[in-house]
Amino acid sequence: MNSRIVFLGTGAAIPINRGLPCVALKVDSSIYLLDAGEGCQHRLFKAGLSPLKVKTVFITHGHGDHYLGLFGLVQSMNLLGRESELNVVAPEQVVQLISGVLESMLEKVGFEVNVVVGRTGEVYKENDLEVTPYPVCHTVEAHGYLVRVGDKTVSYTGDTRPCPSIVEFSKNAKILIHEATFASEYSEEALKQGHSTARDAALAASEAGVGLLVLTHLSSRYKDDTAIFVDAYRFFKKLVVARDFMTLIL
Secondary structure: OOEEEEEEEOEOOOOOOOOOOEEEEEEOOEEEEEOOOOOHHHHHHHOOOOHHHEEEEEOOEOOHHHHOHHHHHHHHHHHOOOOOOEEEEEOHHHHHHHHHHHHHOOOOOOOOEEEEEOOOOOOEEEOOEEEEEEEOEOOOOEEEEEEEEOOEEEEEOOOOEOOHHHHHHHOOOOEEEEEOOEOHHHHHHHHHHOOOEHHHHHHHHHHHOOOEEEEEOEOOOOOOOHHHHHHHHOOOOOEEEOOOOOEEEO
16 A cells, blocks of 8 residues: 655644645555645646645634635536545534535536535544544644554644643654644743744653654744754654655555
């Protein structure tokens, strides 16, 4: 089985220095997306990944930078002549919102979009992939996702402040993809906004005993990743700061 992770967007809120959140997991010829920030279909094309190969999109929560790209993606799929169904998994409030927008689109798409509620602990199976939503601690209902591909596990937090469930569900994961919106100098701001610092992410990775920590969802105030890397490296050494179009082999 050939599997890899492609980071299509690694920024937060405003796409100034980085694209908005979107991670592609390619398993053989199938693609699964974790979040769908604005412009995600453009980034799929740029990375050499076909939107027609996307089987399921897993949305973490209802803040626009994590799901607004879904509608453009669906439109691009339709223009490309997609016929196979697309699955979308999201928290309940986001499911209602997405379903409403899709139903009101002036141009109906020529394929079925199945939008379902992701429930904590419920396993979604597709071919060689298993995905389990787990609760995280943000300002709205939000899920992380534990992804199993064969004997490898990847945990993706989405947006969250420090949260015990991340450690619980990420135990011994090969890769933990954890948001790190700020460095520790903005810890109060991070906590107020329901976000984590790079230090917070590193401490979670250490406690969970993961193989590799990948930091993502960086604030646009950071022109490079030096401050984020240094803030985390003091507490966990096996880490990398994600950059747009970075690829990891599973």
